Amino acid sequence: MDIRRALPADLPAVAAIYEREAREGHATFDVEGRPLEAWRERLVSDDHFLVADRDGVVVGYATSGPYRPKPAYGRTRETTVYVAAGHQGLGTGRRLYDALLALLAxxxxxxxxxxxxQPNDASMALHRACGFEVVGTMREVGRKHDRWVDLVWLQRLLG
Ligand SMILES: CC(C)(COP(=O)(O)OP(=O)(O)OC[C@H]1O[C@@H](n2cnc3c(N)ncnc32)[C@H](O)[C@@H]1OP(=O)(O)O)[C@@H](O)C(=O)NCCC(=O)NCCS
Structure with a gap:
């Protein structure tokens, strides 16, 4: 499996991975997918956008973005990672995140x-394995699939 920079041809696969989680899961508070244009903008932004390519099939992606727009937050980035259903638990998330964190450092x-x-045992385990520590829990800030969803914030100091 190859971890590499995302290319324009990868965007439909990335969008499909995200759309499934938006519609069926709760890892994102979006409830539907994003248009390809939104993914294209991310591709040309200053932040990193990596994909996991297994024999020509995009099975996951990881990306970073600004945490908040005010200038003093400039050396803080928010990260995210998604692996396609059917490909999870095979080390892909870890490889994507290790590569992303190395680039950010x-x-x-x-x-x-x-x-x-919450709950998301796989994501909590991944973040902890990559050196993140829990900062705190925002209780019931999301509502999805007829239930309230807590959000746990984690952070890691890179520098
Ligand atoms: C969360 C997610 C990105 C993890 O990626 P993955 O490829 O499935 O995870 P990996 O196989 O790389 O495992 C990473 C670590 O988590 C652990 N782990 C994986 N799945 C787990 C599970 N279901 N329960 C507990 N631990 C788990 C692994 O043992 C590994 O730990 P280690 O490095 O100490 O051995 C992936 O499951 C996913 O995309 N889920 C749906 C979307 C999502 O939740 N994204 C995160 C948004 S915050």
Missing amino acids: EDGVHVVVAAVA
């Missing part, structure tokens, strides 16, 4: 943060 990013909607 090279950039001089000081802190990475991530928000994990």
Whole structure:
């Protein structure tokens, strides 16, 4: 499996992975997918956008974005990672995140943060394995599939 930068041809697969989670899961508080244009914008942004390519099939992606727009947050980035159903639990998330965090460290990013909607044992385990620590829980800030969803914030100091 190859971890590499996302290319325009990868975007439909990335969008499909995200749309499934938006519609059926609770890892994102979106309830439907995003248009390809939104993914294209991410591709040309300053942040990193990696995909996991298994024999020509995109089975996951990881990306970073600004945490908040105010300038003093400039060396903090929020990270996210998704692996397609049927490909989870095989080490793909870990490889994507290790590569993403290495790139962010090279950039001089000081802190990475991530928000994990609960429950999500796989994502909590991944973040902990990658050195993140729990900061705190925002209770019932999301409502999806007829239930309230807690959000756990995690962070890791890179610099
Ligand atoms: C969360 C997610 C990205 C993890 O990726 P993955 O490829 O399934 O995970 P990996 O196989 O790389 O495992 C990473 C770590 O988590 C652990 N893990 C994986 N699945 C687990 C599970 N269901 N329960 C407990 N631990 C689990 C692994 O043992 C591994 O730990 P280690 O490195 O200490 O051995 C993936 O499951 C996913 O995309 N889920 C749906 C979307 C989502 O929740 N995204 C995260 C948004 S915050």
